[in-house]
Amino acid sequence: AAPLNLSYKIHIATENNFPTAAGLASSAAGYACLVSALARLYGVEGELSEVARRGSGSACRSMLGGFVQWQRGERPDGRDSLAHQVAPETHWPELRVLVLVVSGEKKQVGSTAGMQTSVDTSPLLKHRAEAVVPERLALMMRHIRERDFEGFGQLAMRDSNQFHAxxxxxxxxxxxxxxxxxxxxxxxxxxxxxxxxxxxxxxRPPRPVPPPVAHTLHAGPNAVIFTLADTVAEFVEVVRRSFPPAANGDQFVRGLPVGAASLPEELLAAVVPEPVPGAVRYILHTK
Amino acid sequence: AAPLNLSYKIHIATENNFPTAAGLASSAAGYACLVSALARLYGVEGELSEVARRGSGSACRSMLGGFVQWQRGERPDGRDSLAHQVAPETHWPELRVLVLVVSGEKKQVGSTAGMQTSVDTSPLLKHRAEAVVPERLALMMRHIRERDFEGFGQLAMRDSNQFHAxxxxxxxxxxxxxxxxxxxxxxxxxxxxxxxxxxxxxxRPPRPVPPPVAHTLHAGPNAVIFTLADTVAEFVEVVRRSFPPAANGDQFVRGLPVGAASLPEELLAAVVPEPVPGAVRYILHTK
Structure with a gap:
């Protein structure tokens, strides 16, 4: 279809298939989607990630697929604070994401307001931004390029913990x-x-099978687990045994299909000490 | 009595009127007590804080009353890592401590082992030790000297939070x-x-009455609240309304006597939204 004239008014209706304001980047997804849809409708071309960033900073990242870096930029007006793709989505096909959705509750503090208070009051954030992040960013890009899950996973966990610190x-x-x-x-x-x-x-010891999992938690209690394809079924079963689903047992795993796994007794004994029924609402399996 | 000859063997029986291994410095109190008692028994004189420090680092602090600083020292063998008194216990008679004992559970990780892992793995701890603590220490001494509760309280809270970070x-x-x-x-x-x-x-606005409270939490979930004498009764009542005691209502407040306070409706509405019965086991009121 031909692009609309910019004078056309439109009605926007949006829907999220993710919990909103629960630390799962719903505002990034929403603004990226809005900017993409409007750009296509009106025939706008060019650098759209800078436009998306104005809605919610992290939306610029969501304009691209695969592994994306959001560059801070140097300009005071922020116009060079853009996202670029580090590797396409085909680069690491075994990498999987499991989102453990624990609660649809709204965040206590929105990410943008929270970040501003942190910038104003946290001496550790200043040090993190100046001294820790640049080095870790370079290391993370290398782990991604080399598909080094052990390095990637450990750095993801440590950096998630440091954000919460x-x-x-x-x-x-x-x-x-x-x-x-x-x-x-x-x-x-x-x-x-x-x-x-x-x-x-x-x-570095020789790589055992299956490889481990890595947790990362954002601005909310939901947990994101990175793992490789051949560990998904076993870890999903560990989560199911640890947090037995209440009513919606058949919708407990959503997204990509997950195979069945039976857990060895010694794994159960070592990893699943005391089940907490219903604590995890569902698991979203994605790439 | 004359001091015992060092060849005498002794039987030691100890008792704690505090929860043990719950982040309330029970090992510091225990070792300080042991060293004091043995020194008196055997007639040992001289610098005892260095001896107490060998049992548990923080025990050197507990050898002195009032406000005490534990100096890191410079020597590799740690023999100049000693405590000294910043101000005697008579310096700030209005200052009060409320220990909210929430659980007698043992700590997940002992303080000494935990600290070593932090030293080995936390980039933020390194920065805290090198860049943040020296400045805060000097500031804290000034607040204590000047009996500035607002400065003291805010720094206590921020530093407690940073330790947990x-x-x-x-x-x-x-x-x-x-x-x-x-x-x-x-x-x-x-x-x-x-x-x-x-x-x-x-x-700085003019000082209102009553002054605020300051929380500090150590290596465990129990909370220590600093406040001034004229706020104790009101805050204790706030805690009682927030965490209504279960069976032991008459032993809920221990230590120094606490007067009665009735809370204005608007304070109740603003501060005590939803009571959690039994969550705080008791409050210890001390100086």
């Missing part, structure tokens, strides 16, 4: 993690420990 | 705070907000 260093403190988040983090560490990967390796 | 930045992460700790921290902030003291003051 700076929230706690904010005054008044911001808590995005709750007891259930801690429970899920501990579950991932027990799972990895069982597969012999707890410690920071001094010399 | 470095625990979270440790890998694997250490969590000493749980949902109840967060609940108590939020309660203190609401109480202060109600008394008009939420924000970091840009210019």
């Amino acid at each position: 700076t929230c706690l260093d904010t005054f008044p403190p911001i808590f995005y993690l709750n007891d259930l988040s801690r429970h899920i983090i501990a579950l991932a560490h027990r799972f990895n420990a069982h597969h012999g990967r707890t410690k920071v390796p001094v010399s | 470095t625990c979270l930045d440790t890998f694997p992460p250490i969590f000493y705070l749980n949902d109840l700790s967060r609940h108590i921290i939020a309660l203190a902030h609401r109480f202060n907000a109600h008394h008009g003291r939420t924000k970091v003051p840009v210019s």
Whole structure:
């Protein structure tokens, strides 16, 4: 269809198939979608990530597929704060994402307001931004290029923890993690420990099968687990046994199909000590 | 009595009137007591804080009364890592401590082992030790010398939060705070907000009455609240209404006597939204 004239008025109706304002980047997805749809409708071409960024900073990232870096930029007006693709979505086909949706509750503090308070009050955030992030960013790009899941996973976990540390260093403190988040983090560490990967390796041991999982939690209690395709079924079963679903048992796993897995007794004993029924609402399996 | 000859063998029996291994410095109290008692028994004189420090680092602080600084020292063997008194216990007679004992559970990770893992893995702890603590230490001494409760309280809260931030930045992460700790921290902030003291003051407003409270949480979920004498009764009543005691209602407040206080309706509405019965086991009121 030919592009609309810009003078045309439109009615916008949006729908989210994700929990909103729960630390799952719903505003990024929403603004990226809005900008893409409007650009196509009106025939706007050119750099759209800068436009999306005005709605919600992280929306610029969501304009591209695969692995995307959001560059801070140098200009005071922020116009060079853009996203670019580090690797396309075909680069690491075995990488999987499991979103553990624990609660549809709204965040205590919105991300943008929270970030501003952190910038104003947290000495640790200043140090993180100046001294820690640049080095970690370069390291993360290398792990992605080399498809090094162990390096990728450990750095993802450490950086997620450090983000939450700076929230706690904010005054008044911001808590995005709750007891259930801690429970899920501990579950991932027990799972990895069982597969012999707890410690920071001094010399790199030969890669065992299956590889471990990596947790990352954003501005909310929902947990995102990175893992490789051949670990998905086993870890999903661990989550199901740890948080037995209440009523919606058949919709507990959504997204890409997940195979069946039966857990060895010693894994169950080591990793799933005491089930908490209903605590995880559902798991979204995606790439 | 004359001192015992060092060849005498002794039987040691100890008892704690505090929860053990719950982030309330029970090992510091225990070792300080042991060293004092043995020194008196055997007639040992001289610098005992260095001896106490060998049992548990923080025990050197507990050898002295009042406000005590534990100096890091410079020597590799640690023999100049000693405590000294900043001000005697008579310096600030209005200052009060309320210990909210929430659970006798053992810590997930002992403080000494946890600290070592943090030193090994947390980039934020390194920055905190090098760049943040020296400045804050000097500031805290000034607040104590000047009996500036507002400065003292805010710095105590921020530094407590930053300690927990470095625990979270440790890998694997250490969590000493749980949902109840967060609940108590939020309660203190609401109480202060109600008394008009939420924000970091840009210019210092005239001091209102009553002054605010300050939370600090150590290596466990129990909370320590600093406040001034004329706020104790009101805040204790706020805690009682927020966490109505179960069976032991008459032993809910221990230590120094606490007067009765009735809470204005608007304070109740603003500060005590939803009571959680039984969550706080008891309050210890001390100086």
